[in-house]
Amino acid sequence: MNTRQPPETAGDFSIPADSALPRWLRGLPKAWQPYAMLARLDRPVGVWLLFLPCVMGLGFARFSTGLAPIDALWIVLFLIGATVMRGAGCTWNDITDKEFDARVARTAARPIPSGAVSVKQAYAFLLAQLGVGFLIWIALPGDAKLAALLAIPLVVIYPYTKRVTWWPQAWLGLTFNWGVYVGAATADVITGPTYILYSGLILWTIAYDTIYALQDREDDALIGVRSTARLFGQRAVLICFGFHLGAAALIGLGAYAQGAGRLGAVTALAFLAHGAWQAMTLKTKGEGEALRMFKSNVLAGAIVAAGFLIAAMVP
Structure with missing residues (x-):
């Protein structure tokens, strides 16, 4: 049974029931509201999940040299870049998925399927966001410029993966965590251990996006959209914890190889503890907690980012 609440009405379009900032969204000028929804500015979790790997990469590359004053500027630029590029990615995703979104209860109120924004207007908004990103x-x-450019094909291809593979969450992991390379290249160079860290973060993304996709399993099955949430079935929560376990191991291994010492191990263990809490919550309280557990991964990412920054400051 679908227990999600119906969307709220705001002007001539609807605000989705899962909007994280509905009051803020309604406070914008009406002409801006559908574009804010298109960029998911009312749901900032995705911004943090794109931004935090950039900070992780920066701290990771600074283990041997320590943080530099200019790193504060880089972190601010990463945040602005994550905001506009996540918005651009969501806009592109909504353009390509407009037919699917119209057939899913949770996404039918999005600006393009609802008619609040035309496809032509969405393309113009996409170009504007890319201009800021430029x-x-x-x-x-x-x-770092080169590393950032190499992420573009990943973003372009992602919306199509759910049509051809049961593992779109893995492709999302490749895409969302590419900021590790951008952060590392900004600070110094991309080393071998950076690839280990990136691999661990991909496993983390598979876990949290599978948890997110638990909300849509019934609708996705009806319209033929593939996901790891459908693939894993009733074992999804247990398998997600397995991915958290693998992610923690690779994060710890990468940090050790990069010279983080004990702080790297403590960071990985704290990350794993958070993953265990997510799994226990979903097992005891049910999949109705999926959205809250997905959002909690901002804290999981912050644990790793903060641990790496501290490791870069402590000899």
Whole structure:
């Protein structure tokens, strides 16, 4: 049974029931509201999940040298870049998924399927966001510029993966965690252990996006959209914890290889504890907690990012 609440009405379109900031959204000028929804500005979790790997990469690359004063500027630019590029990615996703979104209860109120924004207007908004992202890109060091450019094909392809594979969450992991390379290249160079860290974060994304997709399993089955939530079935929560376990192991291994010492191990264990809490909550309280557990991964990412920054400050 679908127990989700119906969307709220705001002007001539609807605010989704899962909007994290409905009051803020209604406070915007009416002409801006559908574009804020298109960029998911009312749901900032995705911004943090895109931003935090950039900070992780920066701290990770600074283990041997320590943080530099300019790193504060890089972190601010990463946050602005994550905001606009996540918005651009969501806009692109909604353009390509407009037919699917119209047939799913949770997404039918999105601006394009609801008619609040035309496809032509969405493309114009996409270009505007990319323009802001370009300004951030110009400010990055040379190696980081190249790393950022290599992420573009991942973003473009992602919306189509759910049509051809049961593992779109894995592709999302490749895409959302690419900021590790951008952060590392901004600070220094991309080392071998950075690839280990990136692999661990991909496993983390598979876990949290599978948890997110638990909300849509029934609708996805009806319209033929594939996901790991459907693939894993009733074992989804247990398998997600397995991915958290693998992620923690690789995060710890990468940090050790990069020279983080005990702080790297403590960070990985704290991350794993958070993953265990997510699994226990879903097992005891049910999949109705899926959205809350998904959102809690901002804290999981913050644990790793903060641990790495501290490790970079402590010899």
